[in-house]
Amino acid sequence: MARILTGIQSTGIPHLGNLLGAIIPAIKMSKDPKNDSLFFIADLHSFTTIRDKDILKQNTYATAAAWLAFGFDTKNNLFYRQSDVTQVCELAWYLNCFTPFPMLANAHSFKDKSDRLSDVNSGLFTYPVLMAADILLYKATSVPVGHDQLQHLELTNDIVSSFNSKYKVDHFNKITPILSEKTQRVMSLRNAANKMSKSDLSDMTRINLSDSDDLIAQKIKKAKTDAYSEISENLEDRAEVKNLLSIYAGCLDISFEQSLNDNIGKSSAEFKASLTDALINSIGPIRDKINSLLNDESYIIDCLKKGRDRAIDLSQQNMNDIKKIIGLRK
Ligand code: ATP
Ligand code: MG
Numbered sequence: 302m303a304r305i306l307t308g309i310q311s312t313g314i315p316h317l318g319n320l321l322g323a324i325i326p327a328i329k330m331s332k333d334p335k336n337d338s339l340f341f342i343a344d345l346h347s348f349t350t351i352r353d354k355d356i357l358k359q360n361t362y363a364t365a366a367a368w369l370a371f372g373f374d375t376k377n378n379l380f381y382r383q384s385d386v387t388q389v390c391e392l393a394w395y396l397n398c399f400t401p402f403p404m405l406a407n408a409h410s411f412k413d414k415s416d417r418l419s420d421v422n423s424g425l426f427t428y429p430v431l432m433a434a435d436i437l438l439y440k441a442t443s444v445p446v447g448h449d450q451l452q453h454l455e456l457t458n459d460i461v462s463s464f465n466s467k468y469k470v471d472h473f474n475k476i477t478p479i480l481s482e483k484t485q486r487v488m489s490l491r492n493a494a495n496k497m498s499k500s501d502l503s504d505m506t507r508i509n510l511s512d513s514d515d516l517i518a519q520k521i522k523k524a525k526t527d528a529y530s531e532i533s534e535n536l537e538d539r540a541e542v543k544n545l546l547s548i549y550a551g552c553l554d555i556s557f558e559q560s561l562n563d564n565i566g567k568s569s570a571e572f573k574a575s576l577t578d579a580l581i582n583s584i585g586p587i588r589d590k591i592n593s594l595l596n597d598e599s600y601i602i603d604c605l606k607k608g609r610d611r612a613i614d615l616s617q618q619n620m621n622d623i624k625k626i627i628g629l630r631k
Contacts, residue, residue: 302337303335305336305442305443305479306339306340308435309323309342309368311343312351312500314363315364316507316509316510317497317507317510318484318487318496318507321481322484322486322487323447325551326445326481327340330445331374338373339378339381340380341612342365342383343435344357344361344384345389345390345431350425362601363595366594366595366601367591368380369600369601370590371587379439379612381608391620392434395623395627396434396464397430400433404459405426405456409449410452429452429453429456430460433457436476437460438616438619438620442474442476443476444479445479447481448485448496449486449496451478451480461473472623484550487544489501489507490521490523490525493525493543493544505523511588511591512588513588518577518581524545524573526569526573527541529542529569530568531566531569532567534561536561542572545576549576549579552579
């Protein structure tokens with residue numbers, strides 16, 4: 302049996318990259334009765350960048366609504382808010398003391414964010430350790446993520462090895478990253494060198510799950526392409542078009558080859574029109590579901606409350622065992 306764990310930060314409204322890279326693969330895995338799934342809203346992670354309490358709250362509910370909109374079965378799986386289980390902060394501290402400083406200093410995600418953000422705080426720096434604690438607190442085995450998180454999962458496995466070998470135990474298990482083959486990296490609509498991100502300052506770089514049909518159409522119209530006249534088989538040096546073709550494939554749940562086949566010979570404007578339709582058809586119903594869930598926050602609050610109690614129960618035994626191993630308890 303695999304224990305699947307994945308989280309989304311409440312740094313903004315979830316976007317197409319979160320959907321194709323993490324939410325859809327995780328929801329698919331959660332439907333397999335052999336798996337046990339834990340999905341959470343990573344609000345402590347988002348505290349590294351969001352200081353406005355109303356925005357933080359709004360984003361938390363929007364992120365929760367995105368999971369629920371897909372019909373995530375919260376009765377048979379665990380759905381919770383990260384900050385509700387304070388044990389994760391305690392574990393993060395222990396794991397911090399097992400994490401060599403250069404390992405964090407060399408993390409791509411930190412370099413990328415510290416280049417872009419004006420507030421570079423230590424929370425942002427130690428964020429991969431909190432992520433390791435998210436996973437190890439619940440002894441998860443498999444973590445569906447986008448490509449950008451791969452290095453952090455390697456770091457988690459390094460921490461597992463040093464902890465187990467230091468105390469000569471087999472307490473933590475190595476984890477397996479689960480990458481969605483075709484949509485592990487959805488790139489920005491304005492610069493295919495960057496991934497689509499909630500923290501990108503320009504809203505035009507991403508498709509949010511809350512975007513209206515008109516806004517989706519406008520963003521695709523303005524999405525960067527290139528000077529070639531049509532979509533052709535040779536996609537060398539055509540990173541923007543490749544990205545749009547893989548978004549099309551993700552929306553229709555078809556292979557990249559099929560997406561290329563469907564669009565070959567189309568002009569950029571014709572392809573953008575097809576892509577807009579595909580996006581509106583796949584995002585539209587989710588957006589409507591999210592909006593209706595957000596109109597009844599009490600349902601979201603209730604789901605998170607139930608999840609909190611179960612998550613605390615699940616983490617308690619592990620925390621006691623860890624404290625015994627490291628010598629803080631008898
Ligand atoms: P932020 O910019 O605040 O870090 P984000 O857009 O990177 O936000 P996260 O909440 O950090 O979103 O990521 C949640 C999950 O979505 C992670 O598994 C991450 O790997 C995945 N993910 C994020 N962006 C993309 C993307 N562009 N393509 C594929 N997967 C993505
Ligand atoms: Mg991120």
